[in-house]
Amino acid sequence: MQEDQPILFAVVDPLSCRYANTLSGQFVSGNKVALSAYRPITSTTVDAPTEFAGKDDVLIHMLQQEFIFDDPILRSLVAEANSTFVALQELKKRGSKTEYIKISRTYRSIVRACLEKLQEATVNAEERDDVDAQAKYQQYISIFYSIECVWHLSEILFLDPTPSNAVVPQLLDWIRFHFPAAERMATDLLLLGREASDSDDYWPALKGLIIQGQVDVARALLHLHPQVETAHFKLTDQILKSMPTYTHHGGTSIQKFRSQWQYWLTDTERKVSANILAIEPNLEELIQLVTGDTQIWNTQIQESEYWYEFFPGYLFFTNPACKHFELGNAANTWLSRWARLKGHTSNELQMKHLDRVILNLMENDMHQVIHAIQLMADNQWFVTHLTDLLYNCGQLQIVGENQVNECIKLRDSLLYDFGSSLMSRNALWQLGMDYLDHCGQEGQAALALLLAKIPFRTEKQALKIIAIAQKKRFFEVEQEICKIQSKKSLNEQRYGNALEWAIRSRDTLYVTSIADFLLNHYSKTGDMLCPDAIANIGAKMFISPRLVFLVKYFDFYQFYRKRDFLPAAELLVNLLESKITPEYFWPSLLIDSIPLLESKDPKILSKETCAILHHLETELVPLIDKKKKRLEKYPDEPIGILKDYRIENIEEIINLLRLACARNLSRAIIIENTVMG
Amino acid sequence: MFEVELITADHKDIIHDVAFDYYGRRMATCSSDQTVKVWDEDEKGNWTESSSWKAHSGSIWRISWAHPEFGQVLVTCSFDRTASVWEEVVGEKISSLPTTSRRWVRRMTLADSRTSVTDVKFAPKYLGLLLATASADGIIRIYEAPDIMNLTQWPVLHEIANKLPLSCISWNTSTYMLSSQLLAAGSDETATHTGKVFIFAYSESARKCVKIETVNEITQPVTDLAFAPNPGRTFHMLAVASKDLYIVNIRGVTDASANTKLEIQTTKFSDHNCPVWRVCWNMLATMLISTGDDGCVRIWRKNYTKNWKCAAVIKAEGSYTSYEPSLNSPTMATSAAATAKYYKKGTITNQNQVPWH
Structure with a gap:
């Protein structure tokens, strides 16, 4: 394969051409390239505006290969x-x-x-x-x-x-299709019938047909001539009729065909030399073409535009049994002759791209x-x-x-x-x-990578890509799209959507961070962001312990709002015992217990009250101490749990909780023992 | 043949870095004028500036996008010794406008460096929301946002000190046959003749990031390097911009005692004939762009036998006069004859320009 020189292309960018500047390039997506002026920098570069700051326009050139589809x-x-x-x-x-x-x-x-x-x-x-x-x-x-x-x-x-392996008949088909002029003229003339020979096209059509090896059509056209019964027409017709043809399915052996052909050729040349046809030069020319007369073909070459235009016809009359492997040589010989007669000094000089491809094909040079x-x-x-x-x-x-x-x-x-x-x-x-599906492992990997990078704007487009990813079993692509959708929804404050997409991604860490976001928001504002979405999670909550906590807490929140205090109290106690409470949520969770504890008719039994007290002392109090210590050490640090909290005075809350527990405990013990008694 | 779209960037000084988001639909530029601009591409392919703000008090060297599953997040690094994390937030919807307003908010200033921060890159997303910075004093810092919903906290996860000043850094995107994620850094120190490209990995036993390899073939100052995206390849590729362009193939091999080590093979490309400043891979790592000191960008292609060849040279010209004729009057014949890949200038004579019939 020939070595290609790199392709040169230029963009106009004065800034890039300034002293010490150059041009830099980055790939965008696909094969798009972004170019801009660049000033080399190193780790020792001193920061100063460049000499051209504000003088030349700072440009970005987006270059893209032309795409015709x-x-x-x-x-x-x-x-x-x-x-x-x-x-x-x-x-x-x-x-x-x-x-x-x-x-x-x-x-x-x-x-x-x-x-x-x-x-x-x-x-x-x-x-x-x-x-x-x-x-x-x-x-x-x-x-x-x-x-x-x-x-x-x-x-x-x-x-x-x-x-x-004979190629000539098919080459004739090929050339007829690409140079249909003679055939078209012949069709028109045949429709004219007896008047055909009056047309100016008559002889050119005949010549064109012969050059393309369409002997039968040529004969039909000859028969339309008024002088068809004269000797020279009869002779022409007879020569054409008797021409042996080599067909690959004819059963004739190539040797036998060659001797037939030689015999016919000698006979025809003898007839031509007898000057019987001289009376009608047009006919003589046709027969000279048929016999491969060098002079006449040379004249034709002068009139042809493309090197291969008359090549199959010439082969048909001079080497009709030409095999595929002989074609390269024949083509090159013909091409040299063609170039010489056309006045080109070298074959290469005037070869157009297509001309060369055709020659390469005939030479069997697939590379x-x-x-x-x-x-x-x-x-x-x-x-x-x-x-x-x-x-x-x-x-x-x-x-x-x-x-x-x-x-x-x-x-x-x-x-x-x-x-x-x-x-x-x-x-x-x-x-x-x-296409990527059918080019091996690397194709599959590229497919997964490119699928994930298809820009989608709407949810419908996202779902379409996900459906394809599922079919192809590109689990990571599906997961990635879900997470991107989730983050997008979150930024647009569509929290329910964000939660649903996160769950769909089946990425525990991601789901956890969204659940954290919702719980944090609730503990700071008392506002549950997407109640409908949380209510519909169902069994999918088990993807993340944090999500389980969110769902259970939400259930508590629902009971509580419906003033269904008994199941609410039960759930709350379960949550306290569950060991899945996130650290930041302890204050919120314990404060939620105050109204239940302070209820005149006890909602929480003595044993559970003790549990609440226990969590208060073992979880919340140490947490607050830890925070306080940290605050002493780093007074400038943003205060996490304590200050964000809706009630300023933490000590007071703790005391409130302790008192509530004590009061409920006393009430509960009395009632429990009374019932027992 | 190329189509060219020109964008006037409106920066007051030279652009140091241009970065594209995951889809190639958003562009971020940073400049010596201390500002960052974000550009969006519309459905018709036109780029418009959507935000612009002063981000640092020194030249901004580099800019990098986080993966979109972390939202619209950028990080910049500057001569002012800091790196900053930026997040785009959606404002209140203004009824008179068809779209909601968006603005970029500084979430964090990473001010640990005592010298110019020369490079910053987000890590591949499967590591979480991590970024690495390189400084002129040779320190690499890896920061992590533990809560991806709250980008105001970025504790330092690792700090790696090196003897040489660092100019560039790059994360490997794949861990195929490797025991850990690789991170490469380059030094542009000129005095010594030792290897200038270093490869780091997390060591399970030492519980920290350590240097595991130095590419000794590259002793000239290194100004940029980039790991190639890796769709399905069995080895890793690192492009290095130094006195010449290098492509370093890295293969993870497991020895008899089940230790993994790296097998490194370096190829040099001297076509630029001058220092190479920047390198950039395309999405599938089938092409590479190198920025030379000669005012030319070279585009390299991998052919089917996996060899790299320079396929195109793009040159900057100073004036419009020689440019317009070739752009405005490509005759039908020349455009059809131009090679499939790139459009050629009219002045270049080449056999392929002879028209098709």
């Missing part, structure tokens, strides 16, 4: 080709030749349909006087026309080889072909699909016989690049996934 017509091409691609992968490299040819033709018909639509769009643009759109569509047409042309030839040479078709300005659509097709039907082995492994590497890397470039495009990411 944003156009609706081309987007539908990508979408249609994508389903063909998937169908191809489903054959799992075990398809039959017919199946692969069918796939290839499907791809080509997609391209052809697209070309038609592009043609229409060009016409529409022309009618609207939209010069830009017109130029754009013309550019697309030139790209996809080339693609179709190369694909067609690749199909002939690699996917649909004939049993005898070079694949390299060349990467440069087709189609964002790698063609090279990816063709390489993949050749790989799937086992024809890519041609690339490097000693390095069989390279084929799959090449094919996988093309799929990887194409898939990831689609996935980093908003509208096409779902199509991109299919």
Whole structure:
């Protein structure tokens, strides 16, 4: 593969060109690049405004590779080709030749349909006087026309080889499709019937048909001539009719065919030299073409525009049994002749990109072909699909016989690049996934990474990505999206949503931090933020002990509000005993017990009252002492539990609690013992 | 072929760092003018400034985004010896405006350094909300926000002192075949000829972060380094900007006694022919950008045989005159002929520019 020089591109940025400055680049997403002026700094750089501060504009250049598939017509091409691609992968490299040819033709018909639509769009643009759109569509047409042309030839040479490896009849088909002028003229003329020969197109059409090897159509056209019964017409017809044809399924051996051909040729040349045809120069020219007369073909070459335009026809009359492996030599010989006659000093000089790709294909140089078709300005659509097709039907082995492994590497890397470039495009990411799905482990990893990076704005979009992540079993992607949604909701003060998304993420730490946030808020303000969401958590609360605490505390809070004091008291005591109370919540929880303890008819039994007292002394009091000590040590530190608390005087609260406990204990003991008694 | 969109950044002095958020839809810039700007990209691909504020009392060297699951959080570091954590908060909805107001609030100033803080980076999200700073006095500090809902507390988790001044720092994004998270730092010290790239990891036995490796092949001053994102690769890649560009491949290997150690292989790329100042990977680590001292940015591509080649050179030009013709009049023929990857300037003659038929 030839070495490419790096591509040069320039941006205008005066600041970057100032003394001591340079240009710096960063990747954005996909292959987008951000460029800006840069001043090298080191750890010893002294801070001072640069000499150009405020003088030159500070610019950022966003550079992006042109992406053609944003156009609706081309987007539908990508979408249609994508389903063909998937169908191809489903054959799992075990398809039959017919199946692969069918796939290839499907791809080509997609391209052809697209070309038609592009043609229409060009016409529409022309009618609207939209010069830009017109130029754009013309550019697309030139790209996809080339693609179709190369694909067609690749199909002939690699996917649909004939049993005898003869290529000429198929090359003729190919050239007819791409240079249809003669055939079109002939069709019109045949419709004219007897008047056809009066048309100016008559002889050019005949010549064109012969050059493309369409002998039968040419004969039909000859029969329309009024002089068809004259000797020279009869002779011409007879020569054409008697021309032996080599068909790969004809059963004739190649040796036998060659001798037949030689005999016919000698005979024809004898007839031509007898000057029977000299009366009608047009006819003579036709027969000279048929016999491969050097002079006449040289004249034709002068009139051709593309090197390969008359090549298949020439082969048809001079080497009709040409095999695939002989094609390269034949093509090169023809090309040298063509270049010489066209007045080019070297073959290379005037070769256009497509010309060269066609030559490489005929030379069977797949390495070079694949390299060349990467440069087709189609964002790698063609090279990816063709390489993949050749790989799937086992024809890519041609690339490097000693390095069989390279084929799959090449094919996988093309799929990887194409898939990831689609996935980093908003509208096409779902199509991109299919390519990454079929290029091994690295493709899967890239898929997971890119899926997580698809920007989503709405909840619906988030759910869509999650559904795909679930299907692909990318648990981490799902978790990440849930957490992002949760954080987003939290920032927007949609707390219920935040809690639900956090639970959905199944990330214990994350759920805990959200539950902490809600509990903290409650202990500071007495306001429960998202009661409906908490009420609906149910069994999902077991994901985090903190969430269990939140739910249970909320139940207590509900009972209490409904003045259902007995179950409330029971729950509160359970919570105190549960060992899942977060440190910061102790004051809140114990203060909640005061009204229950102070109730005239006791809600809490003596044993439970003792428990409350116990927690007061073993949990809250040490906690307060700890805080106090810390406060003495670091007086500037923000005061956590104590000051935030709604009641200023902590000592008073503690005393209040102790008294409430004592009073309730006395009441409870009296009642309990009375009942006992 | 390239499409170019130009943004006038409105900074009063040179930009030191441009950072993009997780999705590449938000951009943060910091400058010698001591301000930070945040830019948002709309659906049509246009960038607009959404916030701008004076963030430090010295040049701001670097800026880094936290993972979005921690919210919209930035960290900056400056010559003023501090690093600051910023969080975007949603204000009250103003009825006259279609969107709610947003503003960036300083949550914390990390003022432990006694010298210029040269680099700051958030850690990969699976470590929690962690960030690392590097200072000119050679100290790396790793801070952690224990409560991700409250970013006002950032205790120092680890402090690693080094003999050489540090210029840059980077977290590895994957722990494949490694016993711990890797952190790399580079020094731009010029006097000694020892290795300038250091690799740190958490040591379970010492219960702290320790230097486990020095890349001895790179002895010239290092100004930037970056671990590559790692989707499914079996080894780790570190790009290093020094006198030349280096790509360091790091492989975790387990020896017979089940100890993991690093196998390091360094490749040098001298295409710039001058010092390289910055490096940046693309999302999948299939491309790399290097910033040279020659006024050129080079884009490197990995081909299918896993070799790195320079694919494009982007050059800054000082005036518009030579620029406009090539931008405004790409004929149909030249644009179709331009290679698929990048648009070429009209003045460059190359065989590929011969038009398609």
